[in-house]
Amino acid sequence: MTQLDMTPGAQVPRTDVGPQTAVTSALSSAAYRDGTFRELEEKLGAKLKNGRFELFRPSAGEAFSRAVIDRTLPAKRNPLVPSFGTDVRMVVEHCLAANDLRHARDRQLALVTVVCGLLFLPGALVWLAAFQVRAQLKKTHPAREGFYGTLALLAACGLALLFAIRPPVDGPWSLYFRLMMLAPVVGWFVARRICLRSTIDLRTRWQSLLEGGAVAATVPQAVPRDDLDRKATDLRASLERLTSEQETNIHHYAGRKGLLGAGMRWVAVEMNEDLRPAAGHADFRTFHRWDLARKIAERLGSVAASEVPGGDMPHVSVAHWVVQDIPEGADEIGRPSTPEMDGYRMRDFGIQQIANRQTIGTDTDTNVAAQLVLHNGQVVATVTVKVTVLGRNLRVSVYGHALGPLNGLFTAKPKPKEKSVPKTGKFWEEKTIVLPLIDDDEVVRQAVRAPFHKIPGLLNWLGGSLTLPEPFCLRQAWTDKTWDSRAKSDSVLYSAQPIFNMVQTTTIEFLADHDVDVERFTNRANISRSENQAVRPFKADAYDAG
Structure with missing residues (x-):
């Protein structure tokens, strides 16, 4: 990623890479991909909006880059779901960088x-019609594309040869008719070199990102x-806004979709008992939910050691x-x-106010x-702790969420x-041949999109576009199941x-300090830990979660 300086043209690669490097690079590499954008629908289940002309279809990288830029950078847009384990700004900058490279190519194309197509428009239209037929057949009738597509090109070639040998008019216009079908062919040879380069x-940037190379956007x-x-x-400002938005502490739970950005819930561990004074005390010392939540947060800060x-x-x-709780089918999220x-x-005092008031029957909690x-x-594991008090009953709920690897x-x-x-000679056997990196259809596709x-x-209207899922989270939008990998x-x-x-131990210590009888809480914690150690028959490599 690049840290941009105010000096024109200054580009300083950032070195503050963290544990999210691999997944960020993988998402960034999608901006440089080639291939048809329909593979995004086939392999990712993404929704595609079809265009009017198959000849103007975008590549996978073009569709991905444009969709991400249009969703993340406009001044007025719906909020983004935080993408944990991902540097969203780096991904967006790579999308911008990929677009710049393509725009430089498109200016040449x-x-x-203009020179070989627009000036000889009648001939160019004939060639484009032939390639449009090929492209449409490849989409709707792949088995027939080879025969009918070749037939369409042969017809265009025959027309070009006919005009070159016997133009339909005499005089100065005869030269124009001779060149009308040949000039687009010359333009194709020039365009092919530009497209190949x-x-x-x-592709070099695509591969380098996946191999851990230092590709600066x-x-x-x-x-x-x-x-x-x-x-x-x-x-x-829009790029800086992305970084700030990822640091939000306002999150959303959307039914079976789970905690947006953190994945579905896979486990729940409960401590649920009545608060009773310890022996020798008439009553326990009063405390707020925030006091216990803050103590748990402080102790969890040392759990890594x-x-x-x-x-x-x-x-x-x-x-x-x-x-905040939102419907499973909600197509956007909101923030206060x-x-x-x-x-x-949200400032700390705002979180404290929510934590200290009764939230049963509301859609917002801490x-x-x-x-x-x-x-x-590739994996984001999140554990959330919720403290609830109803009357004299204390419930400490610990939930595990998991977000799996990228597709x-x-x-x-x-x-x-x-x-x-x-x-040759052994038709019952097959051999593998390497095809050109750029074929005729790809050269024409890029050339007609360039202007x-x-x-x-x-x-987007001409060739189609990618529709991103909402509410949009760059990390969660294309996630596979965590449980498909043993490791x-x-x-x-x-x-x-x-x-x-740690949550159980901290809760018991906190209650003991406030003169609460902790015997029942201790028994609950011991039972919970014993269940994790129990031996029982089960399918070791089959999980019901997520």
């Missing part, structure tokens, strides 16, 4: 299109040239959260706009959250394009247990 550059348009450069200033060398828990963060808010965060980012960001599409490296064909690269809305599943299970134990 646009010149070729660009594709190799994008250069975003010069976010560096103001002077005090009047409003566009760059606004872009810079271990007296055993190498036993420390990695990257544990503890925070107080305000959790009250004096208790400081930007995207939790203590302990979070671990594991497996280079495998994001970690797939670029591969050469290959095709299996029958062997409209400054009008992304029109390109990742065990990491979630093991990391949660010390937190559960």
Whole structure:
């Protein structure tokens, strides 16, 4: 990622990489992908909005970059769900950088299109019609595309040869008709070199990000040239807004979707007993829910330490959260706009006020959250603690949430394009041949899109676009199940247990300090720990959670 300086053109790569490096790089690499954008629907289950002309379809990287930029950078947009274990700003900057590389290519292609296409428009339209037929057949009737697509191109070639040999008119216009079908072919050869060079550059960045290379996202348009450069200033402010928004402590629970950004709940551990004075005391000392929640948060801050060398828990963060309940089908989230808010965060006194009042029957409550980012960001394990008091009954609820790894599409490296064909003389056997990195259809696709690269809305209308799921969380939108991996599943299970134990121990100590009889609480904690140690038959590699 790049930390942008106010000096024009200054780009300083950031070095503050954390445990989220791998997943951030994987998401960033999607901005440089090639291939059809329909694979996003096939492999990710993403919703696509079809365009009017198949010839103008975007590539996977173009659709992903445009969708992410349009969703994250506008001044007026719906709030984003925090993406734990991910540097969202870095991903967005790579989307901007990929767009810049493509725009540089498109400027060159646009010149070729104007000279060899627009000036010889009748001939160019004939060629485009042939390629549109091929593209449409490839989408609707893949089995027939080879025959009918070739037939359409042969018809265009025959027309070009006919006009070149015997133009339909005499005089000066005869030269124009001779060149009308040939000039687009010359333009195709020039455009192919431009497209090939660009594709190799994008693929190199794609592969380098997945292999851990230092690929900096250069975003010069976010560096103001002077005090009047409003566009760059606004872009810079939008990028900084992304960073601030990720630090929010306002979160949302959406039914079976779980805690947005943290995943579904997979376990619940309860301590539920009546508050009774300890022996020798007429009554226990009064306390507030916030007092116990704060004590738990303080103790969880030390849960990562271990007296055993190498036993420390990695990257544990503890925070107080305000959790709002929203319907499972809600298509947006909201955040309060009250004096208790400081930007995207609620101030401590606001959280304390919510914690100390009765929240039963309301949609807002407070939790203590302990979070671990594991497996280079591929797994986010979150444990939330909720303290509830009803009359003299105290309930301490500890919930585990898990957010699994990214879909495998994001970690797939670029591969050469290959095709299996029958062997010459041995038609019953097949051999694999390497296809050109850029074929005819891809050159034409990029060339016809190039003149409209400054009008992304029109390109979306012409060729289609990617529709992001709402409420949108960059990290959670394309997550696979945690439980499909044994190592990742065990990491979630093991990391949660010390937190559960610490919460139980802290609660008992706190109650004892306030003259509460803790015998029943201690028994409950011992029973809970015993259940975790019990031996019973079960399917070791099959989980019912998430």
